[in-house]
Amino acid sequence: xxxxxxxxxxxxxxxxxxxxxxxxxxxxxxxxxxxxxxxxxxxxxxxxxxxxxxxxxxxxxxxxxxxxxxxxxxxxxxxxxxxxxxxxxxxxxxxxxxxxxxxxxxxxxxxxxxxxxxxxxxxxxxxxxxxxxxxxxxxxxxxxxxxxxxxxxxxxxxxxxxxxxxxxxxxxxxxxxxxxxxxxxxxxxxxxxxxxxxxxxxxxxxxxxxxxxxxxxxxxxxxxxxxxxxxxxxxxxxxxxxxxxxxxxxxxxxxxxxxxxxxxxxxxxxxxxxxxxxxxxxxxxxxxxxxxxxxxxxxxxxxxxxxxxxxxxxxxxxxxxxxxxxxxxxxxxxxxxxxxxxxxxxxxxxxxxxxxxxxxxxxxxxxxxxxxxxxxxxxxxxxxxxxxxxxxxxxxxxxxxxxxxxxxxxxxxxxxxxxxxxxxxxxxxxxxxxxxxxxxxxxxxxxxxxxxxxxxxxxxxxxxxxxxxxxxxxxxxxxxxxxxxxxxxxxxxxxxxxxxxxxx
Amino acid sequence: xxxxxxxxxxxxxxxxxxxxxxxxxxxxxxxxxxxxxxxxxxxxxxxxxxxxxxxxxxxxxxxxxxxxxxxxxxxxxxxxxxxxxxxxxxxxxxxxxxxxxxxxxxxxxxxx
Numbered sequence: 001x002x003x004x005x006x007x008x009x010x011x012x013x014x015x016x017x018x019x020x021x022x023x024x025x026x027x028x029x030x031x032x033x034x035x036x037x038x039x040x041x042x043x044x045x046x047x048x049x050x051x052x053x054x055x056x057x058x059x060x061x062x063x064x065x066x067x068x069x070x071x072x073x074x075x076x077x078x079x080x081x082x083x084x085x086x087x088x089x090x091x092x093x094x095x096x097x098x099x100x101x102x103x104x105x106x107x108x109x110x111x112x113x114x115x116x117x118x119x120x121x122x123x124x125x126x127x128x129x130x131x132x133x134x135x136x137x138x139x140x141x142x143x144x145x146x147x148x149x150x151x152x153x154x155x156x157x158x159x160x161x162x163x164x165x166x167x168x169x170x171x172x173x174x175x176x177x178x179x180x181x182x183x184x185x186x187x188x189x190x191x192x193x194x195x196x197x198x199x200x201x202x203x204x205x206x207x208x209x210x211x212x213x214x215x216x217x218x219x220x221x222x223x224x225x226x227x228x229x230x231x232x233x234x235x236x237x238x239x240x241x242x243x244x245x246x247x248x249x250x251x252x253x254x255x256x257x258x259x260x261x262x263x264x265x266x267x268x269x270x271x272x273x274x275x276x277x278x279x280x281x282x283x284x285x286x287x288x289x290x291x292x293x294x295x296x297x298x299x300x301x302x303x304x305x306x307x308x309x310x311x312x313x314x315x316x317x318x319x320x321x322x323x324x325x326x327x328x329x330x331x332x333x334x335x336x337x338x339x340x341x342x343x344x345x346x347x348x349x350x351x352x353x354x355x356x357x358x359x360x361x362x363x364x365x366x367x368x369x370x371x372x373x374x375x376x377x378x379x380x381x382x383x384x385x386x387x388x389x390x391x392x393x394x395x396x397x398x399x400x401x402x403x404x405x406x407x408x409x410x411x412x413x414x415x416x417x418x419x420x421x422x423x424x425x426x427x428x429x430x431x432x433x434x435x436x437x438x439x440x441x442x443x444x445x446x447x448x449x450x451x452x453x454x455x456x457x458x459x460x461x462x463x464x465x466x467x468x469x470x471x472x473x474x475x476x477x478x479x480x481x482x483x484x485x486x487x488x489x490x491x492x493x494x495x496x497x498x499x500x501x502x503x504x
Numbered sequence: 505x506x507x508x509x510x511x512x513x514x515x516x517x518x519x520x521x522x523x524x525x526x527x528x529x530x531x532x533x534x535x536x537x538x539x540x541x542x543x544x545x546x547x548x549x550x551x552x553x554x555x556x557x558x559x560x561x562x563x564x565x566x567x568x569x570x571x572x573x574x575x576x577x578x579x580x581x582x583x584x585x586x587x588x589x590x591x592x593x594x595x596x597x598x599x600x601x602x603x604x605x606x607x608x609x610x611x612x613x614x615x616x
Contacts, residue, residue, distance in 0.1 A: 025599045
């Protein structure tokens, strides 16, 4: 504990040193102020990404260095800036103060609170732009990150440190999948460490973000989550910086050896914000008027998703970027860019959504390139069959709709397919734990549901889970280990299922 | 006319390192409004680069120390009572503060 006299002495010493050093300041003058971008003369010592302070109190970040001028994006309102106003450089690169106190908070990309609570103090300053960890520090993805969604965990598994794109039209359930993934990270026991979740809202309506926060709060998931919000009404500069701020926060926890899940909702709007800034900066426009470095914009962000090896703390950052397509067109510029950067994609289709298949995942176009290695043996043992049978069903179903007689084997396969489709349906915000995911998928794959009517599958599933939980808790314990179930356990499951079918 | 050509015109506007009004007016006659605006800006920048402004809280006489510090530059002395004590040197976009006002400003920003 420092004595009060010592504190005053330290302050006095500091006071004596004020003004002893010659202070050199590099200044500039505002030449132009257009749509949140200020062009200034002078500032010959400014660096790219450096914070500058304007005379009227606002701040900005240097984005362009020209021969005579410097272009600055403003981090606040630009109303009161006049031509000729003085600008000073700070010598600091744009960074965000991060500490454990951020958990449960809603902040803007500069770390300022948006939830009406106190500002975060004594945080560690983490730069927004950072070079991603190199190959020596990394290890391959080997631990699953469970979303609690049967279709994803079984067929498109995500591993810690992976970058999995969620892509689809508007109103197809992209954000719901992300929220489900956050809710599912809630620790089951007191000893279990939760995965820190960061939800970055870019260019979203404030009402949508409020709903997300409300949902997380209702599910008691806010205490291990952080929401970074740069809404539709915020300047394009903040929308551009938001994902980097989210990633910087994730890196703080990564350094502590923790596992972090970051959701970028969504990178289409991020690209729009960057396009707006680039056009105002008069950078040459390319395809769809995006600047030439639009690929690098997203690749340098998503490269920061990582699974570190044991020597470097063994932490991970898993990234779930979201892209909104127009009319299901995944061949547009930004979707193809992000698809090529990420380690797989979950493709949601509006016609599947409208026909009641929710989550509306198009299994054919969805893929996880590295997640398979992280899947638990239990889920792996049932999921291989599932994907194949579902693909065959889709193929046969498209032919069967023309009518005509079908042979017994085909009819049986179509019936099985219908049941698989039905079992993979899942209500929003109700993620399942792995044992229950296994029970559902195993029931349909092993043919135990062949005699249950298709329209009763969902009711069957709900009651079946409750029945097993109540009467066979040992099965749940066995499946919780994640190991491949033994023949004995499988026999027990079959026996329990038959027993339940009698009373259903 | 692009910026590079205007820069050349700015350099040509000087005779023996002194801005020549005749050359300036004859150049200005050939320029469009936007070019003239850019030409004036560049003239101002050039003048700023050539001059060093020394602000003091009292009327200052020429000081050889500054001339040594900034060789090949014209030293312009100005009075600025708001500095209270000390000097402020403005060399193009670099400002050297060594005055009481700056010290007090630093204390205020440290406290608040």
